[in-house]
Amino acid sequence: MSGAPLKADPQRARDQAGERQVVEVAVGVLVCDAGEGRQAFLMTSRPEGKVYAGYWEFPGGKLEQGESVTEALVRELDEELGVRATEVQPWRSLQVDYPHALVNLNFCKVLAWQGELAMREGQRFAWQDLPTRVAPILPGALPVLEWLQAEGGFERA
Numbered sequence: 001m002s003g004a005p006l007k008a009d010p011q012r013a014r015d016q017a018g019e020r021q022v023v024e025v026a027v028g029v030l031v032c033d034a035g036e037g038r039q040a041f042l043m044t045s046r047p048e049g050k051v052y053a054g055y056w057e058f059p060g061g062k063l064e065q066g067e068s069v070t071e072a073l074v075r076e077l078d079e080e081l082g083v084r085a086t087e088v089q090p091w092r093s094l095q096v097d098y099p100h101a102l103v104n105l106n107f108c109k110v111l112a113w114q115g116e117l118a119m120r121e122g123q124r125f126a127w128q129d130l131p132t133r134v135a136p137i138l139p140g141a142l143p144v145l146e147w148l149q150a151e152g153g154f155e156r157a
């Protein structure tokens, strides 16, 4: 990853500015076949009680001690969605400077999983294509939409 972090909500003060550790996060873009050569991707809303509650994002969460990105993502997808990811492809990374934390987002494409989706944290979910129909979207999820747009295949019929 190169360049300055994306600064979210720049008008707000930063917590513990100067002594911040980078928090590693594993994020999954679940992709499914939407027919006629098109694809769709899964977005979920942030549960109550978390920062940016109600904002739409991609499922995932912070790495625990000793975990790899893939291990953390498999665990988070099980905890949040009740599925077992079986094909995880590391994709892009991005640093975001939020008022609450400095995070390094490790985005992976999730191309296969076992089990039915079950929102275990009371979140909402929506299969999306481009342009998306959900709002508001978390600042650190917005760049993903540009990357998907650039790749093509996710536009609405």
Ligand SMILES: Nc1nc2c([nH]c(=O)n2[C@H]2C[C@H](O)[C@@H](COP(=O)(O)OP(=O)(O)OP(=O)(O)O)O2)c(=O)[nH]1
Pocket (backbone or CB within 6 Å): 025, 026, 027, 050, 057, 058, 059, 060, 061, 062, 063, 096, 098, 101, 103, 105, 138, 139, 140, 141
């Ligand atoms: N899951 C996810 N997190 C994202 C995305 N974009 C983005 O900036 N983030 C940020 C928001 C949070 O600061 C951080 C993820 O932390 P989190 O609080 O959701 O993680 P967690 O599930 O491990 O939470 P917890 O156990 O501490 O409650 O990454 C995204 O698309 N998905």
